[in-house]
Amino acid sequence: MNNQLASKAEAIRMLQERDINPTQQRIVIAQLLFARPQHMSAEQVLMNVQDSGVHVSKATVYNTLSLFAEKGLVKEVIVDPTKVFYDSNIVPHHHFFNIDNGQLSDIDDASLQLQAMPQLPDGTQLDGVDVIIRVRGQQQAQA
Amino acid sequence: MNNQLASKAEAIRMLQERDINPTQQRIVIAQLLFARPQHMSAEQVLMNVQDSGVHVSKATVYNTLSLFAEKGLVKEVIVDPTKVFYDSNIVPHHHFFNIDNGQLSDIDDASLQLQAMPQLPDGTQLDGVDVIIRVRGQQQAQA
DNA sequence: TTAACTCTTTAGAAAGAGTCTATTTCCCAT
């Protein structure tokens, strides 16, 4: 249903652009994530990579996702108290989160703007703004 | 530093208003939470209640916080991947989250408005909107 | 070629938040 991967060459290029040593495991995880803009949990990454025949350990998946987030290749989305989502779409945008089925989806950036940025607490700098619109309804998760 | 409790009578009244049977444990947790608007984790609630001399189990703290959330007495704030915060301020408002020290603070509601509500995904209803402004800086957590 | 070195990966143990279960306790109506 979702088996397309980004090319190996493209994955390597993306890693090198961010000064990430393109190891086998990092390449295959990048090919999976950057096949298209998507939201994946660590467990989904692990299962998808293993299904593709490459052996990657759980620790490496976590290490790699953290590294990618640190280097700005993916963005962590904190919205479900039970797990972190990694977003391969790093264009600034916000999210719908369906609390009935756990589905996370992007909000068209044009359709949501903040009126103004509030003054930040003293001595702090802006890191980012996350808007989550929680919705209910639709079928339960189909996984 | 933070020992004031809401009165027992007030706590009981708040519980009864929401059709919650005012048991000993629920009353003392309510006295703690509603002493003032604040954000607490389950663990903080457990420790504070136990410090006050009342014996309450971990399971009861979780059950009670879930019940309060379900009944609308508190609001869950999902912002830190390692734990849920319970907000005793249920007036609609948004949050600053300091990723360096884990501090959660309220944004004055007047200073942050959404320009418009995007169209929701088909077949879904609005549950709520959470805006989190992540900031960096200041000392690490003082706990 | 081998040795040394650094970086990465790995299995599995460990940590921590949250949930579940079986039992006991509490509270109230009779």
Add this chain to the structure above:
DNA sequence: ATGGGAAATAGACTCTTTCTAAAGAGTTAA
């Protein structure tokens, strides 16, 4: 007092994430 439903409890358990100690890969230097 007693019976019964609701709530609380200890502690086992689950699940995500992190840590640890050891093995592997790749690179450079002799």
